[in-house]
Amino acid sequence: MRLMLPLNNGTVADVTHAPPWQPTPDELDRFREVQQLAYRGAEEVAGGLEPGITEKETAGRMRTWLQDRGVEDWFHLPFAWFGDRTAFRNFRQPFQFFPTGRRLEEGMPYILDCAPVRDGFTADIGYAGSLGPNAVLDRIVGDLAEHRRLILNQVRDRRPLREIYEAVDRLAARQGFDNRHRAYPFRVIAHQVHRLPPGRGPVVGRFGLRSLRQLARTVRVGMQQGWSPLWADGRFSNHPPTPGLWAVEPHLGLRGVGAKFEELLVVTNDDAFWLDDDLPHVRRWAAPAAHTEVQAVEA
Amino acid sequence: MTRHSHRVRSAGVELAVTDSGIPAGHPDAPTLILVHGYPDNSETWLPVVGRLESRYRVVTYDVRGAGASTAPKGRSGYTLDLLVEDLAAVMDTVSPHRPVHLVGHDWGSIQLWEAVTAEHLTHRIASFTSISGPCLDHVAFWVRRRLRPRLRGLRQLFVQSLRSWYVAAFHLPGAVLFWQIGGAGLVTRALRMADEWPDATAVSPTLASDGAHGINLYRANVLVRGARPRERRTDLPVQLIVPVGDRFVTPALLDDTGLWCTNLWRRDVPGWHWLIRHEPDRVARWISELIDHVEPPDPDPGSDQTATRSPLDRLRVGRELPDRGKVVVVTGAGSGIGRQTSLAFAERGAEIVAADIDADAAARTATLCRDLGAPATHHQVDVGDAEAMEALAKAVERDHGGADIVVNNAGIGMAGPLLDTSTEDWERVLRVNLWGVIHGSRLFGQQMSARGEGGHIVNVASMAAFTPSRSYPAYATSKAAVLMLSECLRAELADASIGVTAICPGVVNTGIVSATRFVGVGDAEQQRRRTVTNRLYARRGFTPEKVADAIVRSVDRNRPVVPVALEAQVMRLVSRLAPRTTRRLARIDPTTRL
Numbered sequence: 001m002r003l004m005l006p007l008n009n010g011t012v013a014d015v016t017h018a019p020p021w022q023p024t025p026d027e028l029d030r031f032r033e034v035q036q037l038a039y040r041g042a043e044e045v046a047g048g049l050e051p052g053i054t055e056k057e058t059a060g061r062m063r064t065w066l067q068d069r070g071v072e073d074w075f076h077l078p079f080a081w082f083g084d085r086t087a088f089r090n091f092r093q094p095f096q097f098f099p100t101g102r103r104l105e106e107g108m109p110y111i112l113d114c115a116p117v118r119d120g121f122t123a124d125i126g127y128a129g130s131l132g133p134n135a136v137l138d139r140i141v142g143d144l145a146e147h148r149r150l151i152l153n154q155v156r157d158r159r160p161l162r163e164i165y166e167a168v169d170r171l172a173a174r175q176g177f178d179n180r181h182r183a184y185p186f187r188v189i190a191h192q193v194h195r196l197p198p199g200r201g202p203v204v205g206r207f208g209l210r211s212l213r214q215l216a217r218t219v220r221v222g223m224q225q226g227w228s229p230l231w232a233d234g235r236f237s238n239h240p241p242t243p244g245l246w247a248v249e250p251h252l253g254l255r256g257v258g259a260k261f262e263e264l265l266v267v268t269n270d271d272a273f274w275l276d277d278d279l280p281h282v283r284r285w286a287a288p289a290a291h292t293e294v295q296a297v298e299a
Numbered sequence: 300m301t302r303h304s305h306r307v308r309s310a311g312v313e314l315a316v317t318d319s320g321i322p323a324g325h326p327d328a329p330t331l332i333l334v335h336g337y338p339d340n341s342e343t344w345l346p347v348v349g350r351l352e353s354r355y356r357v358v359t360y361d362v363r364g365a366g367a368s369t370a371p372k373g374r375s376g377y378t379l380d381l382l383v384e385d386l387a388a389v390m391d392t393v394s395p396h397r398p399v400h401l402v403g404h405d406w407g408s409i410q411l412w413e414a415v416t417a418e419h420l421t422h423r424i425a426s427f428t429s430i431s432g433p434c435l436d437h438v439a440f441w442v443r444r445r446l447r448p449r450l451r452g453l454r455q456l457f458v459q460s461l462r463s464w465y466v467a468a469f470h471l472p473g474a475v476l477f478w479q480i481g482g483a484g485l486v487t488r489a490l491r492m493a494d495e496w497p498d499a500t501a502v503s504p505t506l507a508s509d510g511a512h513g514i515n516l517y518r519a520n521v522l523v524r525g526a527r528p529r530e531r532r533t534d535l536p537v538q539l540i541v542p543v544g545d546r547f548v549t550p551a552l553l554d555d556t557g558l559w560c561t562n563l564w565r566r567d568v569p570g571w572h573w574l575i576r577h578e579p580d581r582v583a584r585w586i587s588e589l590i591d592h593v594e595p596p597d598p599d600p601g602s603d604q605t606a607t608r609s610p611l612d613r614l615r616v617g618r619e620l621p622d623r624g625k626v627v628v629v630t631g632a633g634s635g636i637g638r639q640t641s642l643a644f645a646e647r648g649a650e651i652v653a654a655d656i657d658a659d660a661a662a663r664t665a666t667l668c669r670d671l672g673a674p675a676t677h678h679q680v681d682v683g684d685a686e687a688m689e690a691l692a693k694a695v696e697r698d699h700g701g702a703d704i705v706v707n708n709a710g711i712g713m714a715g716p717l718l719d720t721s722t723e724d725w726e727r728v729l730r731v732n733l734w735g736v737i738h739g740s741r742l743f744g745q746q747m748s749a750r751g752e753g754g755h756i757v758n759v760a761s762m763a764a765f766t767p768s769r770s771y772p773a774y775a776t777s778k779a780a781v782l783m784l785s786e787c788l789r790a791e792l793a794d795a796s797i798g799v800t801a802i803c804p805g806v807v808n809t810g811i812v813s814a815t816r817f818v819g820v821g822d823a824e825q826q827r828r829r830t831v832t833n834r835l836y837a838r839r840g841f842t843p844e845k846v847a848d849a850i851v852r853s854v855d856r857n858r859p860v861v862p863v864a865l866e867a868q869v870m871r872l873v874s875r876l877a878p879r880t881t882r883r884l885a886r887i888d889p890t891t892r893l
Contacts, residue, residue, distance in 0.1 A: 165835075175663070255844070
C-alpha cells in the first residue's frame, strides 16, 4: 500500500518510504534563533510579572511580545499556568490547559509555554519560575538537570523512546516527583517539530492549523513505517529515536507545584544533541558552579 | 510542703483560702489559683495541687456557699459578678502585684470565664486553663447559632440538651430539699456507678450543704445569661481541656470558643467530667504546659535543648495549617504512598519523622518535606526488626515528645502460587507487611495511650485484604491480617481516643511492583513480569498522592476502613454483597495473560 499525502505547497507526494525529515545545519541555526527569541520573550514577560496579574493577561503579553518581533504563526499560542495549575492536578479536558483568570500571588509558581513560528521555523519552549522564593519550585527546577542529561544519554544510546520515558518516570519517582507530562494530550513527553513554508494560518483551539496538519501527516507516515512523532509510554513509541527535531518537555510535580523545561533536541541517524545549551534553565544550573569557580580563583 | 489556710473577706462572705506557699528553690515561681466546680469544694483539687506545688505557688479556695467558706443568703448572693469579686479578693491577698494563672473546673471554670473576659481584671491574669466549664454567654450564642435548620447543629443541640437535664431540674422547687434529705448519698452512688468518681475519692463531709447551696449558682445565672448574653471576648492565653467522654459538657459545646478568644488552645483528651480526680498527673502536666508557654522557665543548663517548639503548637485553635505542631511518623517513607503521605502531612504543617529501610530515600523525603516548610527528620529502620522499631519509638518520644499520627505503610509485594511460595518467601512477606505493622501499632499505641492525649494510627493494608486471588496468596494473607489487626486495635484504643484506620488501596502506581517477588518463575521471566505489571499500573495511573490525600482525610474524620481507588471500593462492595463472585474472580490467574 502506498501513502500519498498533500503537502503544504499544494502538491501531493508519495511518502510510503520517505525517510524522516532532517534539518540542515543552516536550518538548525534558524530554529536556534527562534528558540532564543521565544526564551527571551518568556524571560522578559516573567520579569514583568506582578501580583494580581492573570494567566490570560500573561499569555497575551507573550503573544504580543513575540508578534512584535516577527512571529506570524504558531504551533500553539502561549499558555500560562499559575499556582497549583502548574501541576495539572485533575486536568482531564484539553480546555483546562487554556489560560484562566487565575491571579498570580507572592510565592506562587508559574509556567510560561509558547510555540511561535517565524519564517516557517518553530520553537516550543517552557519556562518555569515563581514570584518570590518558592523552595519546592527551586528543588524541581534544579533536579530537572538530571532529566536533561538522562534523556540525552539514552537517546544517544538509541534506547527505545518508550523505555526512555519509563526511565524518566523512575528517576522522577526516585527524586520524589510525579510525572505530570502524562497529563498532556496522548501523555507525551515530546513531539516532533517540522519546518513549515513561510506564512501564516488559522489558529483553532489555540493550536496552529498548519502545524497540526503537518504533525498529523507525520503521524500517518510514522504509523506506516512503525514509529510515532508523539513520544509517550505506549507501544507506538516502542522504537529507537527517530531522526529529526523533538520538542522535549519533562514536566514534574510535587503536591501543588509543577515545573518543566521544554526545548528542541536534535536527533540524527547516529547521534543526538540539544539544539542550544545557552538557555535560562541551563544557565541556572551552571550558576552555583560558576560561583564556586570564581571563589576558587579569588582564593 | 506546708500548706497554710487563711480567710479572706469578700462581699458579705468569708472565703476559706489554702496556699501552698512559694516552693523551695523557686523564689520567682508563678502563682496559680484553682477554682472548683459543683458540687465540690476545694478538696477536689488536692491530687492536682500535690503535683504542682513543687514548682508553683498553688492557691485554692472554697467558693461561697461551699466547704469552709460562709454562704450568702438567697440566690442573689450567687451571681457571677459576686463570684468574680471573690476571685479578685483572693488575688488581692495572695498576689496583689503579679498576674496569676487561673485554672477552673466546671462552675469554677464558668466563673473564671467571667473574670477573664472582664476588662478590669485583664491585667491581673496571666493565663486561664478551663476544664469542663464553658462561658455561659458563649453557650447562649452557641445555642442560637444552632437553632438554624442544619442537621449537624440541631443534633449537637439535642444531645447537649439531653445532658443538661439536671440544669432544668435544679430550677424545680424541690431541688434544695432533695440535697438536704439525703440526695448527696444518691448522687455519690450514681456518680461512682457511672465511673465519674473514682472509688478512692473521699466524699467531702460538706457535700450535702455544698450541693444545696450551689443550686443557687444555676438559679442565679443560667436563665439570666441565656436570655441576654453579652459578647465576651479575651486576648488572654486560654487553654481548653476537653474530656471527650464528658456526660455534662459535650465537646461540641466548645466548638465556637475560637470566635471569642484570640489566644486559644484546645486539648481533646480521653476521660470524663471529673478528669481532675481520674487523671491528676495529666491534668497537672497540661496546666504546667500552658504556664511554661506563657512564662518560660529558665532552661535546664544540662540540656542542649534549643528547640523553640512548644507542646501547645499542635493545639492552637485557628492555626493557619491544620497539623502545625503535630508529629507524624511514616514508615516506608522513602517512596510511593509513604513518601507522598509524608509530603501531604508536611504541607499541613506537621513535623515529619520519615522512616525507611533505605536511608538515602528517607533523607530525600525529609528534604522535600522541609522544602514544603515543615520540620522533618529521617531514620533508617527495618520495620520487621523489633529492636529497630523500639529504638525508633524511643527516639520519637525523646526528640519529639511522642507521635500524634503514625502511618504504618512499609510493605513489599509477593506474587505467585501458594504451593510455590517457600518458607523463606512467607517469612519475608510476613516480616515486613505484618510484623512491621504489629511493631508500629504496638509500640506507638502504647506510647500514645501512656501520654493520654489521643492520637491516630493508620495501617496501610490493601484491596487484597478482601479480594482473594490465586495469584498473590501470601501478599493477600499478610494484608488481610493487617486489616483485622486494625479493626481489633481500633476497638481496643477507642477509650483512649486513639483512632485506628486501615487504608485499602487498589492498583496504585508505586515502586511496589519493582519490589515484588514473583515466585515459581526464573529471573528473566520475573523481570519481564515486573515490567509488564509496572506498565499496567502506570496505565491505571492512580497516583500515590491520591492515596496520601485519602489518608489525611481518614485521619481527620477518624474512618475505620477506607478502600481507595474505584477498583478497591467495588471489590469491597462485591466481597460483602456477593462473596461468590469474589471467589469466582479469585480463580482467574492474570499472570498467564501478562
